[in-house]
Amino acid sequence: MSFLKKTEIPIALYLFISAIVLVEHFTGIGSSLVDSFNSGIIIVWTLTYLIGTYTLTRHNLNIIQRRRPGWYYSLILFGSAIIFFVLGFVDNSKYLWVQTNVLTPLEGAMLSYVGMYMYTCMFRGARTRSLDAGVLLLVTILMLFYMMPLGPAVWPGFETIGNWINSVPNTGAQRAILIGMGLGLLAVMVRTWLGLEKSFLGRS
Amino acid sequence: MIIMGNTMKAGTYTDFFFLAIALIIYIYSIRTAMTGRRINLRKLATIEAIPEAVARAAEMGAPIHYSTAAAGTHTSDAAMTIAGLAILGEVARQCGKFGVPLRYSCNISYLIPVGQDLIKQGYTDGGRPEMYNDDMVVYTTEQQRAFMSSVSGYLMREKPAVNMIFGATYWETTVVLGAGAVAGCMQMAGVPRLYYMPIAVTTCDYTLIGEELYAAAAYVENVPHEMATIQAQDWLKAIMIVILILGTIASSIGSDIISKFLGW
Numbered sequence: 001m002s003f004l005k006k007t008e009i010p011i012a013l014y015l016f017i018s019a020i021v022l023v024e025h026f027t028g029i030g031s032s033l034v035d036s037f038n039s040g041i042i043i044v045w046t047l048t049y050l051i052g053t054y055t056l057t058r059h060n061l062n063i064i065q066r067r068r069p070g071w072y073y074s075l076i077l078f079g080s081a082i083i084f085f086v087l088g089f090v091d092n093s094k095y096l097w098v099q100t101n102v103l104t105p106l107e108g109a110m111l112s113y114v115g116m117y118m119y120t121c122m123f124r125g126a127r128t129r130s131l132d133a134g135v136l137l138l139v140t141i142l143m144l145f146y147m148m149p150l151g152p153a154v155w156p157g158f159e160t161i162g163n164w165i166n167s168v169p170n171t172g173a174q175r176a177i178l179i180g181m182g183l184g185l186l187a188v189m190v191r192t193w194l195g196l197e198k199s200f201l202g203r204s
Numbered sequence: 205m206i207i208m209g210n211t212m213k214a215g216t217y218t219d220f221f222f223l224a225i226a227l228i229i230y231i232y233s234i235r236t237a238m239t240g241r242r243i244n245l246r247k248l249a250t251i252e253a254i255p256e257a258v259a260r261a262a263e264m265g266a267p268i269h270y271s272t273a274a275a276g277t278h279t280s281d282a283a284m285t286i287a288g289l290a291i292l293g294e295v296a297r298q299c300g301k302f303g304v305p306l307r308y309s310c311n312i313s314y315l316i317p318v319g320q321d322l323i324k325q326g327y328t329d330g331g332r333p334e335m336y337n338d339d340m341v342v343y344t345t346e347q348q349r350a351f352m353s354s355v356s357g358y359l360m361r362e363k364p365a366v367n368m369i370f371g372a373t374y375w376e377t378t379v380v381l382g383a384g385a386v387a388g389c390m391q392m393a394g395v396p397r398l399y400y401m402p403i404a405v406t407t408c409d410y411t412l413i414g415e416e417l418y419a420a421a422a423y424v425e426n427v428p429h430e431m432a433t434i435q436a437q438d439w440l441k442a443i444m445i446v447i448l449i450l451g452t453i454a455s456s457i458g459s460d461i462i463s464k465f466l467g468w
Contacts, residue, residue, distance in 0.1 A: 022223075025213075025216065025219075026212055026213060026216045026219070026220050027211045027212055027213060028211075028213055029211065041278050044278075045276075045278050045313075045314065048313040048314035049313050049346070050313075051313045051314065051316050051317065052313030052316065052343045052345065052346070053313075055313075055316050055338075055341070055343045056343050056345065058338075059339060059342065059343070062339065070361075107349065110349050110353060111349060114349060114352050114353065114379055117356065117379065117382070117383075118375075118378045118379050118382055128406070129406070129408075129409060130405070132405050133405050133406050136402055136405055136406060137406070140402075174398055177398060177401075177413070177414040177415075178398075179441070179444055180414050180415035180441065181396055181414050181415050181418075183226075183415060183437050183440050183441060183444075184283070184396075184414070184415035184417070184418030184419065184437065185283045185418065186223075186226050186230075186437075186440075187230070187418055187419075187422070187433045187434070187436070187437050188283035188286055188287060188418050188421065189283065190226075190227065190230040190231075190433065191421075191422065191430070191433055192286065194231075194234065196234075196425075196429060196430060196433070197286060197290065197421065199286055199289035199290040199292070199293055199318075199322065199421070200277050200282075200285070200286045200289055200318060201318070201321075202317060202318045202319075202320070202321025202322050202325075
């Protein structure tokens, strides 16, 4: 089975599939094959959930067994996962009830919490650590006054400055970054095609 | 195009032309580098600072937290995630060298074995294979919100010395970097997406923005043929600048020749 660990096989597969996708992009030939590849990706990805389930189970069981700090959270997580899993097979109506009345509100609460947490974190964490950050802060203040109704009412110049920032340096910088990113993507693709980039196979 | 005849889709001729040019430049550059020609590159401060960050963690006796954000290699985010994984290998090697524990949080299941392999090899290369254990990779389920709460909880509880996030960053970046800043971590980030660059700049000590992340993936390897891809990228950028200048001149004199060529 050692041949399966060779990096040449996944790189060859990557090259083969990339070639088909590129031919389809430029000519439209083989679109059904590309659709099959896309479906295949979803299937393989779903199968890999098993690895995640195993890792999560092992990690949490380890915490519970060794009574590490906060072990009861692991117990709640592990117990909930088992109950939810079993309900999915045993009683579909109860499974849907848990999903609608427990999981969905919890997710909503989590999203609201994370949103609020994000704002407070940014308020406490963001600092002008460099000249770049200082310029950014200055531009943010100017844009703040430009966006809020009070700003242009206090001084009409905020509107002129805000419009100029939006249409000149902002658009220019965004386009430059996007072009650079496109070229960077291409560089990673070429490195992967040539077998120079192996990090996604677990090799550095 | 001549060979393909009429089979080419309308509007893709320019794409094909640029792809062909880019491939020729990349391959030429790599072949030239392999002959032994030295390539001088501007230093990437963020990558150069990795040993310093790991040494800081060693002095504090605290771990390092690493994440490739909430994306994997099964979507168009693949290249960003691959770049993040390349940097993870280097961080693991430095952690092995300085004897610092590393935690890699991922929320894509197939990245678990990839991360474990990279970290294991990094610790081995760094001279401390005995420090490695499989629990260094923590899976936080496929949910982005679960990932955010898991990582921010970890950062606030454990207070690692360094918090790093390199990859296809979405809005979890804000939470992860915000929590890291509040926890007092030294922070490093590589954010290719425009929306999250301001957050990274204001909360991090070192930042890679846009294409720098891709360049860093090659930079950490520090071998001539990897460096050659960065050089080729610069040549392509020069071609783009020439096209931009020509386009500006052409549109200023009322000609649409360049825009027609780009939409060919």
